[in-house]
Every structure is written in C-alpha cells, then in structure tokens.
Amino acid sequence: DAGITQSPRHKVTETGTPVTLRCHQTENHRYMYWYRQDPGHGLRLIHYSYGVKDTDKGEVSDGYSVSRSKTEDFLLTLESATSSQTSVYFCAIGRPPQRSSSYNEQFFGPGTRLTVL
C-alpha cells in the first residue's frame, strides 16, 4: 500500500462546469502522475509532477491543468468539463524499488470515475 487516496471517488457534473480532482499521498514521494483510462486506449498520461511547483504535460493534456503546492497533494483541474472527459482518472506516485535503484515503479490510487453530462 503506497498510501495514495483520491477524492472524490465518483462525480457527475455538467458540461462547462469546472472540476477538480485531488490526489493525496502520505509517503513524501517526489514524482506524481495523472492518467485517464478509457476503453480501447489503456492508460494515458495527462500531466505529471517531479516536485513542488514542477509539472509538465503528458500525451493528453489538452483541457486539463494541474497544481502541486505541497509534496503530498497533486490536483487535476478540468477548467470547463466536456463529455469527452468522461473517464476514470488514476493518480500514481513513482518510487524506486530499492533506495539505490536508478529506476522508478509507479503505484496507483483507487481512481475517480467522472461523468460529464
């Protein structure tokens, strides 16, 4: 258990409204990631963070923004939700398998199911 929680777990909203999803970790890991999962597409990276206030775009970043003001929280915002953003959103943290490892493995939260009507 990597101590990752996501809130809310389910949300239904209307087109054009802003939505913010929260990812919280308890272990102080530097790297955090937001993905969306859609049928036929697997997991696609939206945005990621490599430290407080350090973020960058993933492959499907249009329509999304993120913020990381403290290590433990990574927020994903849909400024004006659209029906194409109906999806399941997963947050992940990256950590090395051993302290000396030069690789990272990612561990995922339970997900947020978002429906945009």
Add this chain to the structure above:
Amino acid sequence: DQQVKQNSPSLSVQEGRISILNCDYTNSMFDYFLWYKKYPAEGPTFLISISSIKDKNEDGRFTVFLNKSAKHLSLHIVPSQPGDSAVYFCAASAGGGSNYKLTFGKGTLLTVNP
C-alpha cells in the same frame, strides 16, 4: 503512434495451465519494463518489472522475459488461477531523463476458467 503494443485484447486459459501475455515496443530508449494487473473498479496493481540489463525476472508464479533484439517482452503465469483473471497492462520507461514516465499498452484481458 503506439510505442507499446499488446496485440491480444483477450486471452482465455484453463486453471492450472500457463498464461502467456505478450508485449512489443518500438522505442529503443526504453530501458525498464513493468507489468500491472487491474481488476474492475480498482487501480492498477504493480506486478513485476525487468530492467534492460536482464533477460528474465521471476517472482513466484510470475516470470517476465525480455528479448531486446526483438523489442519484445512476455509475462508467464504458471500455474494460472481463477483469481488471476484481470486486465494486464505492459508499460515501459526511458528512465530518469524522461522523469520516469510510463508508456502503457492497451491491455490484455485474461480469463482463467476453473
């Protein structure tokens, strides 16, 4: 352009037999590979990984094989159990220079029949 491909959307095997899930990649910068298992309504769970300096890594019933020249990896599950029924994702990383980002395949749904 898909850099990580899982060409079999689904696989069905009998309990006790071997399950073999395959994954191909195109980016020669990838040097670390991971497999995840996902049950419905849950987050993906890390299963096993392998670095490019190895060609095999084993953890209990799970073994991952890497063939760098063919840019191919496979996950073997022996013996398969009904509880292994899930979607399996292959993922690849190009390391710290890419901030350890993962590129995922589309997944393979494994069904293990009792």
